[in-house]
Amino acid sequence: MILLTGANGHLGANLARRLLKDGATMRVLLRRASDNSTVEGLAVERAYGDLRDPASLLAACRGCDAIYHCAAQLSTVAGGEQQLFANNVLGTRNLLDAAAKNGVRRVVVSGSLSATGHRWEGPTDETEPFDPFEEHLPYARTKAAVEHECLKAVAGGLDVVIAVSCAILGPNDFKPSRMGQLLLNYAHGRLRAYVPGGFEFVAAADIVEGHLLAMTHGRSGEKYIFSTQFMTVSDLLALYGEVTGRPNHALCVPAALLEPVARIGEFAHRHLKIGGRQLLTPAAIRLLRLERRADCSKARSELGYHSGSIADAVRDAYDGFVSRGLIERRQSFAVRSLESERTKA
Ligand SMILES: NC(=O)c1ccc[n+]([C@@H]2O[C@H](COP(=O)([O-])OP(=O)(O)OC[C@H]3O[C@@H](n4cnc5c(N)ncnc54)[C@H](OP(=O)(O)O)[C@@H]3O)[C@@H](O)[C@H]2O)c1
Incomplete structure (x- = not known):
């Protein structure tokens, strides 16, 4: 029996479907008060609990051989430190403790590239330490502390491997x-401006494969970075244009101009509780400007990891939104220009 935490989330939903396709018997940890429709129709056993409730985790781990720990509180804004600490750091500690008490063979924990140090002169690999004196979001600090919890558990005799994710794109x-929301905004013509820069992205199918490889071939106490490719924001928007059939009309605005706007937005959101979901946060702008690149050589050489395609991941995400009625399908941009050329001829 496999226990999966975070099955409602973007990574967990993809991992659950892949595990079921591979014939796994699975239990998922769900919170009663959450919208759990994501797992409806899936042949999984449900365990209700919370990472902050150790007793519920003891029950959820009972009889399990392996655990994929994908649950976490994600955040790209300042503030909320206590809640992030409780969900991510203490939650992981509670789960690893329950796993050890239940004799679980191996736990694969989802990590984040934000918990690996930034290398200015080239792609970052697993050896680059997280620098606590740099400017970090509370979320990144908790993900670094999660890695400490994993290493403490390994020192205590539990087998734990960390599968590090970059920004996930996919169905x-x-x-x-956040990336899905960006695609929705783009498809509805609501993306007015963006900042130059770029980031390392991973296709949902690739990070799922990475978790499976970490479970089967990873070395205990090690972390492995999984990425598909680095992309600039303009490349990503060009791809969104191709997939959605809507040319990119968003303005590329220098970060120095958009950052004050993002700071005001963050202040309004955090202290005045106004404004919707903020995509362009000051931290997101900072991250894009860093143009972080990831080196997956360790995953390739030790685990036999091969990355797939971001274009496919975006297409699958788009198809998923179309099938759920969140986007109305348009004729592809490329097809339309071909057809207009044919008409002219
Ligand atoms: N998405 C990315 O681009 C990205 C990048 C780097 C790393 N990661 C890492 O990948 C993992 C999965 O991320 P994701 O994108 O799938 O996140 P997500 O879509 O936000 O899903 C998070 C999941 O965690 C669950 N969760 C949060 N707090 C919990 C608690 N106290 N008890 C039980 N369940 C709890 C949520 O359950 P509810 O439905 O009940 O809220 C949800 O199922 C995380 O470890 C994240 O740090 C993600």
């Missing part, structure tokens, strides 16, 4: 994720 995005 089964039910909440939707």
